[in-house]
Amino acid sequence: MNANQPFRLLGLSGSIRRNSHCTTVLETLKEKLAGKAELTIFPLNDIPPYDPDLDAENTPPAPVAMREAIGASDGLVVISPEYNYGMSGVLKNALDWASRPAMRSPVKGKPILIMTASPAFTGGVRAQHEMRETLAGMMGRVIARPQVVIASVHEKIKDGRLVDEASVTFALAAVDDLLAEIRLLHMAEGAGAEGAGA
């Protein structure tokens, strides 16, 4: 990539609900990051249930587009609501599509920041372990940092934006950590290429 271009992040929200709190968090981050990183949100509404037959014969356009968008990004920001103590089925299903082809999926080696949000005081934290494990299963590089857990999220959103200053600051600091990880990886790739050419 061009060193002068801002990093390209792809946001995946585990909720396809119209007024989703999770998607609102991503939209707020997208605005706040302007000029620093480009956050594009890929909606999961059109991703069908994962079917290996469908994938083998004629992969539908939405999963193809999602794989391409993941591949073209420098890193992922993945947020989910907690559904029955895990990530939403919508997100798990999308990640199953993203995980193929096995061992060389677009998620392999990709730096990833995970977040959860919930109206509950637990903030969706019980879904975080599953998200991390699932992404590790496809060799994504989920960054190591304190968890981004947005509790009582419904009280922190106003006019379609996350307005709670502490939550915004914490989430942006997490994105900074993701950008630092991306920078490190790019530097390592550059050093590797130089070494190979020497």
Ligand SMILES: Cc1cc2nc3c(=O)[nH]c(=O)nc-3n(C[C@H](O)[C@H](O)[C@H](O)COP(=O)(O)O)c2cc1C
């Ligand atoms: C099927 C279902 C299961 C849920 N399970 C949990 C849960 O285990 N823990 C929790 O904190 N909230 C749970 N919730 C509440 C969601 O966190 C809440 O609806 C949240 O706002 C959904 O995210 P969204 O606003 O991005 O759509 C559940 C909601 C649904 C519909």
